[in-house]
Amino acid sequence: MTPDTSIYIHIPFCKHRCAYCDFNTYAGQEDSIPTYVDALIQEINLIGNQATRLPDQLTIKTVFFGGGTPSLLSALQFDSILKALTSAFAFTPNPEITIEANPGTISPEKLNGIRKAGINRISFGVQSANTEELRMLEREHDFFDVIEAVSTARKAGFDNLNLDLIYGLPEQTLQTWQTTLQRVVDLHPEHISAYALTLEHGTPFGRWSSRGLLPLPDPDLAAEMYEWTMNFLFQSGYVQYEISNWAKSKDEGKRMRDEESENSSFILHAKRSSFACQHNLQYWRSLPYLAFGAGAHGYANGYRYSNVLRIKTYIERLANYQSPITNYDFPLSPATVNQHKQTLKDDMSEYMLNNLRLTNAGASESDFRLRFGSGLLDVYPKEIEELVKNGLLEWHKKTSEVLETSEVLRLTKRGRLLGNQVFMRFV
Numbered sequence: 001m002t003p004d005t006s007i008y009i010h011i012p013f014c015k016h017r018c019a020y021c022d023f024n025t026y027a028g029q030e031d032s033i034p035t036y037v038d039a040l041i042q043e044i045n046l047i048g049n050q051a052t053r054l055p056d057q058l059t060i061k062t063v064f065f066g067g068g069t070p071s072l073l074s075a076l077q078f079d080s081i082l083k084a085l086t087s088a089f090a091f092t093p094n095p096e097i098t099i100e101a102n103p104g105t106i107s108p109e110k111l112n113g114i115r116k117a118g119i120n121r122i123s124f125g126v127q128s129a130n131t132e133e134l135r136m137l138e139r140e141h142d143f144f145d146v147i148e149a150v151s152t153a154r155k156a157g158f159d160n161l162n163l164d165l166i167y168g169l170p171e172q173t174l175q176t177w178q179t180t181l182q183r184v185v186d187l188h189p190e191h192i193s194a195y196a197l198t199l200e201h202g203t204p205f206g207r208w209s210s211r212g213l214l215p216l217p218d219p220d221l222a223a224e225m226y227e228w229t230m231n232f233l234f235q236s237g238y239v240q241y242e243i244s245n246w247a248k249s250k251d252e253g254k255r256m257r258d259e260e261s262e263n264s265s266f267i268l269h270a271k272r273s274s275f276a277c278q279h280n281l282q283y284w285r286s287l288p289y290l291a292f293g294a295g296a297h298g299y300a301n302g303y304r305y306s307n308v309l310r311i312k313t314y315i316e317r318l319a320n321y322q323s324p325i326t327n328y329d330f331p332l333s334p335a336t337v338n339q340h341k342q343t344l345k346d347d348m349s350e351y352m353l354n355n356l357r358l359t360n361a362g363a364s365e366s367d368f369r370l371r372f373g374s375g376l377l378d379v380y381p382k383e384i385e386e387l388v389k390n391g392l393l394e395w396h397k398k399t400s401e402v403l404e405t406s407e408v409l410r411l412t413k414r415g416r417l418l419g420n421q422v423f424m425r426f427v
């Protein structure tokens, strides 16, 4: 049986390219948005059509519009894409549908429109509450725009908001980071993501840093910020469920409002056990997701695959596509440029890399055995023994509503600080 699947849709447009960003996104090409949306719909129809020939029906549980800046699309454009999705695929009753948005690119009309179209979660790219830090990152908003955006989203009926942050910035102090987190918590988002800055090759930040023009973030200070974040967010009522992600818990969920519009394409009952991002959990649990759009990466039917990067080429490939693809392995889009069949070893290694990111759930012995027919210690005896001995991993007994008591292997607090060293052992 095919497990519930997710959908990632890439929107590769930004008003401006931030100096630290290495995502597949382009500034100054907003004129192409209408034809890009047409191409997306074409790709959705093609893959949806192929899916009807699979032995098991695919059911979609989450959709994530990432970017780029998805909030540059109009409510009408989101509505057309979501209509295409619902006619191409079957959905679970309460799908989580997220868009990433930049504060400053939204209006009450747009948010009301996308809420009506069925989008029920927004992830705002906040990054910092400090004006100097935002300027250094070349962000186009300030923190007043964030306050405004959260208030507008609440008024439009959004009761599931994420605020994205970055720490470990050059010249950032522990104090400015603490102020950022305090101001963000004061806005009561249901979910907070906090990622350490990485200096990527090919970005202005990467180049300035290699020429000595940008002071490198101090790794000890970044570790101190991370430890402070874990304690502070715990005290503020957030549960850490992944190395860089925190969500409000079930009890907080009780106060969720049920303000569904009758015009909505989806019915929501807001009865999830936590505000953890269901879409990202799909990645971290190594479960399948389809991908649409320029540069989008997917994992389905045992394949990892990715689409062509450039907007123009993506549009051309979909527009010029004529004959049905008959000799294919699902999913095959005319925009796909890489398709790689996963080996058992790939799948097991990725399972460890992904699931160990989940700070509570970890890698489950029973789930691993169910998927791969062997236990964790059968496959990684030496690695696990050493990492446990070094205090980076620990065994934990876990009882959930669905599973019986099961052993899980997870990162210790120290292991969370040295996650990459742990993951390397499973590659």
Ligand code: SF4
Residues within 6 Å of the ligand: 013, 014, 016, 017, 018, 021, 022, 023, 025, 067, 068, 069, 102, 125
């Ligand atoms: S807005 Fe986001 S996606 Fe766009 S350039 Fe800046 S960081 Fe990258």
